[in-house]
Amino acid sequence: MIRVFCSFIGGSLFGLGLWISGMTDTTKVQGFLDVFGAWNPTLAFVMGGAMLPMAIAWRIVDRRKTAMLGLPFPPMPAPRFDRDLVVGSVLFGIGWALVGLCPGPALASVSFGGSGGLVFLIGMSAAIVASRYLMDPRSSQTKRT
Amino acid sequence: MEWLMGLSGGLMIGAAAAMFLLINGRIMGISGVFGGLLDGTGRENTAERGGFVIGLIALPALMVQWWPSHTHITGNWPILVLGGALVGLGTRMANGCTSGHGVCGMSRLSPRSILAMALSVGAGVACMAVMRHLLGVI
Numbered sequence: 001m002i003r004v005f006c007s008f009i010g011g012s013l014f015g016l017g018l019w020i021s022g023m024t025d026t027t028k029v030q031g032f033l034d035v036f037g038a039w040n041p042t043l044a045f046v047m048g049g050a051m052l053p054m055a056i057a058w059r060i061v062d063r064r065k066t067a068m069l070g071l072p073f074p075p076m077p078a079p080r081f082d083r084d085l086v087v088g089s090v091l092f093g094i095g096w097a098l099v100g101l102c103p104g105p106a107l108a109s110v111s112f113g114g115s116g117g118l119v120f121l122i123g124m125s126a127a128i129v130a131s132r133y134l135m136d137p138r139s140s141q142t143k144r145t
Numbered sequence: 146m147e148w149l150m151g152l153s154g155g156l157m158i159g160a161a162a163a164m165f166l167l168i169n170g171r172i173m174g175i176s177g178v179f180g181g182l183l184d185g186t187g188r189e190n191t192a193e194r195g196g197f198v199i200g201l202i203a204l205p206a207l208m209v210q211w212w213p214s215h216t217h218i219t220g221n222w223p224i225l226v227l228g229g230a231l232v233g234l235g236t237r238m239a240n241g242c243t244s245g246h247g248v249c250g251m252s253r254l255s256p257r258s259i260l261a262m263a264l265s266v267g268a269g270v271a272c273m274a275v276m277r278h279l280l281g282v283i
């Protein structure tokens with residue numbers, strides 16, 4: 001129960017951060033990718049701000065064996081550049097630019113995105129379910145338990 | 146001011162990721178947390194994933210009450226469906242999105258995550274150039 005509660009607090013803080021940072025606004029996200037137009041650097045500040053606490057967190061992970069609730073920390077994935085990583089990242093980038101939503105803001109948009117957000121989320125969810133059948137069976141993703 | 150709001154919100158997102166890692170022992174990757182709920186790969190910790198997703202939706206739902214929504218999601222349905230499908234498929238294939246690879250992976254200097262984000266941003270910039278400036282579709 002404590003695990004679910006902490007998870008809920010984490011999700012809430014993430015949602016608040018998305019809102020405050022303006023990453024719920026698709027024009028800011030598309031503006032960051034629009035280097036040949038009216039470039040908007042906000043996303044770089046969001047990413048920089050988010051990496052700071054995480055860089056500290058990874059230092060703490062180095063000195064401990066398990067997380068506070070007992071789970072072992074996730075190991076660093078081997079630096080293997082398989083086909084799925086490359087193709088998937090490119091496909092994600094294209095979809096990200098088309099609408100200006102990535103999975104976090106897309107989910108959060110349920111509460112503010114109207115029908116447009118919902119249509120995007122349905123397309124995204126359908127593709128997530130279908131993706132299991134389209135991926136390289138040797139990839140790390142399909143092997144993960 | 147936009148940059149300051151971005152930085153402040155970013156710090157909160159990073160704090161959420163740090164909390165999820167240090168307390169729950171998990172990577173805060175939304176495509177993974179949500180994807181595992183949808184395709185059954187996260188069956189053994191459904192409640193933990195669900196709690197995160199509910200918080201992620203509930204907080205903006207609360208914020209919108211006194212801070213009006215300022216999003217500009219397109220009304221072009223074919224673009225929405227195509228964009229959603231590419232994001233869903235791409236992030237599952239790459240095993241991460243802006244939160245998992247970007248916030249969590251890059252801060253760990255994981256080579257896979259750095260490559261993934263470089264490719265996604267590169268593809269996004271190219272897509273913007275073609276679809277907005279060449280074809281005028283978005």
